[in-house]
Amino acid sequence: MLSDEGVRVDRNSELRPRPATTRSQLMLQTVCEMVRPRTSPYQQARVQIRDQGAADWTYTMLGSDSPRALEEVARREADVASVNPSGTLTVAYRGKGPFAEPLPLRAITVIPSLDWLGFAVNESTGITSLADVKAERYPLRVSVRGQRDHSIHLYVDMVLAAYGFSFADLEGWGGAVSFDAGMPYEQRRVDKLERGEIDAIFDESMTRFVAVAEQHQMRLLPLEPAILEQMEELGFRRSMLPGNLWPTPHADVPTLDFSGWPVFTHAEAPDDFIYDFCRGLDARKGEIAWQEPGPLPLETMCRDSKDGPLDVPLHPAAERYWHDAGYL
Numbered sequence: 001m002l003s004d005e006g007v008r009v010d011r012n013s014e015l016r017p018r019p020a021t022t023r024s025q026l027m028l029q030t031v032c033e034m035v036r037p038r039t040s041p042y043q044q045a046r047v048q049i050r051d052q053g054a055a056d057w058t059y060t061m062l063g064s065d066s067p068r069a070l071e072e073v074a075r076r077e078a079d080v081a082s083v084n085p086s087g088t089l090t091v092a093y094r095g096k097g098p099f100a101e102p103l104p105l106r107a108i109t110v111i112p113s114l115d116w117l118g119f120a121v122n123e124s125t126g127i128t129s130l131a132d133v134k135a136e137r138y139p140l141r142v143s144v145r146g147q148r149d150h151s152i153h154l155y156v157d158m159v160l161a162a163y164g165f166s167f168a169d170l171e172g173w174g175g176a177v178s179f180d181a182g183m184p185y186e187q188r189r190v191d192k193l194e195r196g197e198i199d200a201i202f203d204e205s206m207t208r209f210v211a212v213a214e215q216h217q218m219r220l221l222p223l224e225p226a227i228l229e230q231m232e233e234l235g236f237r238r239s240m241l242p243g244n245l246w247p248t249p250h251a252d253v254p255t256l257d258f259s260g261w262p263v264f265t266h267a268e269a270p271d272d273f274i275y276d277f278c279r280g281l282d283a284r285k286g287e288i289a290w291q292e293p294g295p296l297p298l299e300t301m302c303r304d305s306k307d308g309p310l311d312v313p314l315h316p317a318a319e320r321y322w323h324d325a326g327y328l
Helices: 019-034 068-074 087-096 129-136 151-163 169-170 187-194 206-215 225-234 272-281 316-324
Strands: 046-050 061-065 080-082 105-111 118-122 141-145 176-180 199-202 218-220 240-241 253-256 260-267
Touching: 019 046, 061 068, 068 080, 068 087, 068 105, 068 206, 068 260, 087 105, 087 129, 087 151, 087 260, 105 272, 105 316, 118 206, 129 151, 141 151, 151 199, 151 225, 169 176, 176 187, 199 206, 206 218, 225 240, 260 272
Parallel strands: 061 080, 141 176, 141 199
Antiparallel strands: 046 061, 080 260, 105 260, 118 199, 118 218, 240 253
């Protein structure tokens, strides 16, 4: 229709997105398409939201796998973030390991992802325990994750410290530490094994790595009960790496759990914001890809489970939403 001034007016204009919202949605939706798995499927995101004309960004959300996100949320530099795996959040919440004091963090949800920590060495080394490395001052040549801020380094450093040595000690004994890009089963790291440049890989993603380990005559080292007790005091979970993951029968290996991708916030985050965040996640659960087919299983993501450990309390508003929505 035309107004009195002859300007065309859309009767549904109030239902149409405002220009600023359109521009924001363009960026968000385009990025969602861009981050579909391609050559490099491991990507992180920082999303900031504010009202048009506001001086400061109202909310910042991080899609990350790094423990640095824990500090950012604790300092109120970010409002919501993720980390991999759940044990990292628990250690920070307890104020253990590298965290000098408990961080004021609360869980919102946890994405299921079953995994374990693995210490794989060539059988030719004769090493059957990390204790042997220290006792023999063995010059082990280890490949670890090239991403220096990944949680895998927190786990490995804490375990080695429990055994009484570090990567610096290992290098002092004539060994070497190689920071290599990619997952432990990827060819760029396997090539180093085949060329004899390394004789150990310390990493996660054991569900896909154990076949590589068997093919290259590597053994997964068990963690002794006393070490596992120390790790549990920090906030890590002990677990058994199932022998049935190997192509041929193997014994279960006692190690640390590396499961779950928790989403968390500050303990004093506004209730309305966290409630709306949960509502938004619920509304889009069918559009968020995860490791299994189908929508995100929110009915298990708000409670403790084997593949989604949850040892940190839920934010009160998150708990309220999950109850209101029928998931708790």
